[in-house]
Amino acid sequence: MSNSEISDVQARRVWDSRGLPTVEVEVRTRSGGLGRAIAPAGASCGTHEAVELRDGGDRLGGKDVSRAVANVEELIAPALRGVDARDQCGVDAKLDGLDSSGAFRTLGANASVATSLAVLHAGAQSTGVPLWRHVADTFDRAPSIPLAETQIFGGGAHASGRVDVQDFMIMVPGAGSFDESMVVTAEIYRAAGRCMAEQGRLAGVADEGGWWPNFDSNEQALDMLMRAIEAAGETPGERVVISLDIAATQLRHGSGYRMALEGALLDADGFSERIARWIERYPIVAIEDPFAEDAYENFARFRQRTAAIQVVGDDLLVTNALRVREAAAAGACNTALIKVNQAGTVSRAVAALDEAHRAGWRTIVSARSGESEDVSIVHLAVGLGAGQLKVGSFARSERMAKWNECVRIEQALGSKAFVAGEPLTNTWWARSGQRAAKSSSGAN
CATH class of the missing domain: 3.30.390.10 (Enolase-like, N-terminal domain)
Incomplete structure (x- = not known):
């Protein structure tokens, strides 16, 4: 016994x-x-x-x-x-x-x-042993400290549909450590609140702690995010970049997508064109769920058009190894969101992550909008070497418990375990930085 x-x-x-x-x-x-x-x-x-x-x-x-x-x-x-x-x-x-x-x-x-x-x-x-080490040993992985993906404005189902896009987020792949990325994120989060207050748009926080999106358009939210990055002393597209969760299944209306803020109903091609224009205008390096959950062909066409960025599957994949395999065969994505409760068990979630890695994809371990003080997903992200971690915003204790746990683990593992390191090793980050440099020099 x-x-x-x-x-x-x-x-x-x-x-x-x-x-x-x-x-x-x-x-x-x-x-x-x-x-x-x-x-x-x-x-x-x-x-x-x-x-x-x-x-x-x-x-x-x-x-x-x-x-x-x-x-x-x-x-x-x-x-x-x-x-x-x-x-x-x-x-x-x-x-x-x-x-x-x-x-x-x-x-x-x-x-x-x-x-x-x-x-x-x-x-x-x-x-x-610590939980992250047990995860690494159980599944035979090399642990690493993930890159944080942090919500600044929460929209969509997280904010009663106040704007169409569900998450307006930042990443700091140019940071030299997870701790440094948290400092930069904190400055941007606070700057976003100040900028909203200056324009009379500060109206509290959404489900995941991001600022309530009191904007008249999705583009206005993106402009405000750019302004916040600059107000924090950063240059958008250098060491700080933007990511979006469109959550397009929530926007589906018949065979098209309804942009409620502007009263527009777009077909798949028109919706793709709208997102592509955002990518050209802003330093966006990741788009999550740009189409509804079964739109493999639309995902694939969008990925071909925007090959240099992360095209992330969430509702499309639901942390299911078989759906990851099907999406890989269709060329639908290059990044999988991993939510352990979507799978139902740890082993099923790891199977989906493994399938994504076999396809040559990146992976993002993610929290949900209804969270708690539980920090298990941080240890999964570290122990599995997932590479990225998305837990919501930089406010509310159920979110900060997870970011703080990652700070503690980095202290144990050392900053060399942080995945970003030299930013040019992240080709998607480099591509964004190059575009920003061209824009600032007038070569757009």
């Missing part, structure tokens, strides 16, 4: 950053070790992702999770008792075996992911 064998699994209802109920699971081992994790939840969800289980009805707006909690204690706990917590793949296979739906419709993905992550924590405690 191993001391790392699971002796008990318990679940409870806790509350996420939107004040909605979610599932927390605790896994105990025979040695007295404890692993604990909380399931996140998304506001903008892909049709094909693993399905969280909610109670329905009138109580808590139908969002209660008592059935998911019961499933952990009545179905999952008996199946996992006696299993070695260090055997992550074995645990996740048992979770798969308890739900024949393939999408955790019976157990609830909120139950399965909280359990899978809690086991990961318990396994790390059993081996006496």
Whole structure:
């Protein structure tokens, strides 16, 4: 009998950053070790992702999770008792075996992911190493400190559709360390608030902590972001660049896309043209979900047109290895967003990440809009060597807990583990910097 064998699994209802109920699971081992994790939840969800289980009805707006909690204690706990917590793949296979739906419709993905992550924590405690190291050892990876992708303005489903684009974000690939990238990000975030206040547009924060997008157009938000970067003492397109999450599934209207702020209905080609113009005008190096979740051909044409930037699949891929493989065959993307709760277990999420890397893609480990103090995804991003991390904005404790955890891990690993390093090693960053230089010299 191993001391790392699971002796008990318990679940409870806790509350996420939107004040909605979610599932927390605790896994105990025979040695007295404890692993604990909380399931996140998304506001903008892909049709094909693993399905969280909610109670329905009138109580808590139908969002209660008592059935998911019961499933952990009545179905999952008996199946996992006696299993070695260090055997992550074995645990996740048992979770798969308890739900024949393939999408955790019976157990609830909120139950399965909280359990899978809690086991990961318990396994790390059993081996006496930090969680990121346990992840690296379990999946045979070289750990690294990821590049942060940070929301400055939150729109779309995160801000009641106040602007069409869901996330206006920055990255600092020109920083020499994660800590330095946080300093730059903090300056830009504060500058954005000041710039909005000066124009009478400061109206609070959105779901993920980004400034509420009190703008009259998407372009006005981009102009304000450029102004904030400059007000922070940076030159847009040098060491600071922009990324956008279009979340186009939320904008789909029939066969086209509705731009609500301007009352326009665009077909796929017109929508592509609109985004391409933004890329030419602003130092944008990554576009997430530029089309709806099943529009493989539109993604592929857009990727060919904008080959130098990251074309990121989220709703298109939903952290599913098979969908990543299909998208790679179609030439639809070059970057996969990895959300562990979309997959339902850690092992499924790693399988999707592996499939993306086999295709030669980059990967971004991502949080959800409904988050908590749980920092598991930071350790996954580091331990798996994912390269990039997206957790929301530079405000609200559920976001800052994750950025701060990355600061701590960098102190342990050293700044040489930061993926950006020499900025010219990032060809997508270099391309943006070259364009900005041409623009500033009048060679546009």
